[in-house]
Amino acid sequence: MQADVLRVYKTVHTWTGIVSGLALFIAFYAGALTVFKEPIARWASPPATTAAVPLEDAPALIARALEAHPAAAAGFSLILKPDAHRPARMDWAVPEDPGHQGHPDALSMRHYAASLRADGTAQVDEVEPSTLAEFIDVLHRVVGLPVDSDMNRWIMGVIAVLYTLALVSGVILVLPTLVSDLFALRLGANLKRLWRDAHNVVGVFSLPFHVVMALTAAVFAFHDGLYAVQDTVIHGGQLAGAWGPPPQSPDHTAPRDPATMRPPADLVAQVRSLSPSFEPDILQYQGVTGPRAVVRVWGHDRTALSPRTRGGFVSLDPYSGRVLTTAYLPGQQNAGMSTLSAIFALHFGTYGGAPVAWAYFGLGLAGAWLFYSGNLLWIESRRKRQRRGEAVPRQRRDTDLMAAGTVGVCLGCVCGISLTIVAGKWLHGVVGDLTLWHQIVYYAAFFGCIGWAFWRGAARAGVDLLWLAAAITAAIPATTALAVLVEGVGVPSGLWAHMNPAALGVDATALVGALAFAAMARGTRRRVRSGPTDSVWSAAGAGHEPLSAPES
Amino acid sequence: MSALLLLSLLLASAGCVALYLASPHQRWRPRPWPRRRAHRVGALLLVGSLIVLSAAMQPVAAVFTVITWAMVMLVLLPLVGVLRVTKPAS
Structure with missing residues (x-):
């Protein structure tokens, strides 16, 4: 491939990555946690x-x-x-x-x-x-913005398009050396090459995951618009009617009596007979007094793809028990619906049970790291090196700003999410509107960390904020432990501890996360103190005064 | 987790290890495994994993599960290799 072509793709990859990277860090970090939305909701309730x-x-x-x-x-x-x-x-x-x-x-x-x-x-x-898990999901869906509105989804859509461009251009960039550098993770003095190798290992091997995420995120962001165009162009304005059951005959227009509906246990037994591996968990009734009454029997099937995060469903008439549609029943779908379901399932990881959920959690965190490392590569590429016998050069102001922004936004997101999780228990029953307080706590921590990063500079703030992230994340299991202790001595604390595997899994994962942040903080402190001084990550360099300091 | 799912994931993991050990950049052994033979073994193990899992779930779900697991393993193996190299001597 010609060098000038590669240069163009490198420019595209760099700038689409830089523009969308920090937003995608938030989407992926919050998204990794959203894989375990239900356990988090249980922990916080x-x-x-x-x-x-x-x-x-x-x-x-x-x-x-x-x-x-x-x-x-x-x-x-x-x-x-x-x-x-x-x-x-x-x-x-x-x-x-x-x-x-x-x-x-x-x-x-x-x-x-x-x-x-x-x-x-x-x-x-x-x-x-508790709206804690829903709030983290909103952060995931709209890249850290507070409300899941149309406008914010469109912003997410634009980010997803940039992400797609970054993926395509990144693949073209690694193509010439794809085979020879596969699995390469070269240690040594060339720090930039190590970061690039690590960036490429994660990017290349998890590429199918990222392609799925980029395309589905763009579709989720713009799907209302896509449906509107489909409705006008293909369905002649009749698309809405296709989602519900067919209209009833005129003798069904009188209000119906819900007391005459089939007992839920009968409906569940009927659905189980349709699919023995389907395990129902919720019956969602809609319009039960009207002519188009429907009950969706939601559940999970461990042997099949689920079309939605909450599983799949069968639509029944709640009065007669007649099956209205099995289009969303896992394992019982036609080719078209299976294809559509696969798109959703691939985004949400609703197949393969716990191993795939943990794999999505890991790939989500690795994805967040991918965007973080992209910014590090940008900074490292612009590093001014110290020549022998010369003073430590002052680094470019834009790399200082990018380093501080990267540290502040990424660790601000981590600290904010951990703190709002902890607040879910400590503020319950203390404040009136806990949903609002989840937002206040998250954004206070998020912007506080960004401010701290710009005030202290990336190097010092990186250490401070990693210790902060470790402490706040450790507070998640510590809160549960405290609840057990005070309950043991009979002191009313307002805290609680659920002893089910899902909730304890949240505590255990947070504990592992806290230890990981502490290890990163120690490593970062070592680098800040004794790493190369001609770097934005060193506290010893001449050009690394806090940005608030006046320039000489 | 069902026994078939566990067996399938073990086979897929072993397949990825075989592919990794065939690479000149692998860091687990003094020398890489013979490339062609290791690639064949890796591919066979991955296909075996898929066949086992297809007995436990819908084929398309089995394909997605094996691919997802393989992605995680292929990302992790080089990192584990680096940790083995940089592990401080006791």
Whole structure:
């Protein structure tokens, strides 16, 4: 390949990477944690105070709850296995703004839970489930922006397009040496080559993962627009009608009585007969008093791809039990729907069980590191080297700024997420709007770290912030340990500790993360003190005064 | 985790190790394994992993699982090689 062609691709790769890299770090770090969204939600949810209504009483529960709250007939869920993060048998959510058009922000919903009193009447309470896991997912979906709005998704879409360009140009760049340098990770005095080797090892071997993430992220960002074009060009404005069940005959236009719906246990048994390996967990009812009543029986199938993060589903008529569609039932889809499901499954890692979930967690963290190392390569490429007998050169201001920004944004994201996780327990019951406080805590830590990085300079701040990340991340299992201790001595603390594998897995992973950050902090401190002085990562160099200091 | 899934992941891991040890940049052994033979063994182990997993799950899910696992292994193996080299002497 001609050198000038490679130079063009190198420029494209460098600048698309630099522009999108820090946003992608946040998307990938938060995305890696989102793989374990449900365990995080369980960890952050206080223990249930009342037992869920037995499943055999669910028909009465639904009927009484809908008598008391008719608006819930538009959509509610029946939980087959209530747990800490969804403790009630029946719950539903409505947008805080009833006039909201389009997709409501998942963080701006009012949640309700229903149970039965001893006299058989419904008790409906507004509840505040933990939004911690949802908030981390929002950070993932909109590259660290606070709200999952259309505009923020479009920003994510633009970042995804830049990411795609960076991938394509990166592949072209490594093509000439792909075979000869495969698996190369050369140690030695040439630090830039080591960073580039490491960047290439991660980039080349996880390329299929990154191609999937880039393309699906772009589609998720712009899919409303794509659907609108499809609707106009292909479906003649009839696309919305294709999603629900077919319209009922005129004699079904009268309001229907939810008390006559088939018992949930029957619907579950019917779905199990359709697919024995499918394990239902939630029944999602929609429009049960209207002519197009439908219940989606959601669940998981360990032997197949799941089309959504929450699994797959079968749509039934809740009154007759008639199967409306199995288009989203894992393992029972036609070729077209399987292809579509594969796209979702590949993004969310909803196949292969726990090993694939951990693989996605690792690849997500490796992806975050990929963008971090891209910035390091940019900085290293612009390093002014000290010549023998000469004074330490002053490094370029743009590399100082890029180094500080990289350290601040990346470690700010890490510290912010760890701190908001810890806050999920410490602020529960102390503040009124915990969702808002999750945002306040995250962004305070995030911007605080960025400010600290620019004030102290990248080298010193890197050490400080890595120790901070280690301390805050260690506070996650420490909070659980403290809850166990104070509970043991009978002191009311407001904290809690779940002794299930999912929640304990969150604590164990955080502990490993804290140890890793501590090890990185020690290594970084060593480099700052005794590494080459002609580097932005050295505290000894002449050109590494805090940026707030006046220039001489 | 089912026994078939575990066996499949072990086979895939072994296949990736064979591919890595055939590389001139491998750091686990004084000399790389004979390239052609190691590539064949690696490919066979990966195909074996896929066949085993296809008995436990939908073929497309099995393909995605093996590829995902192989990506993780192929990223990790060179890093483990570096750690072996840079491990401080006791």
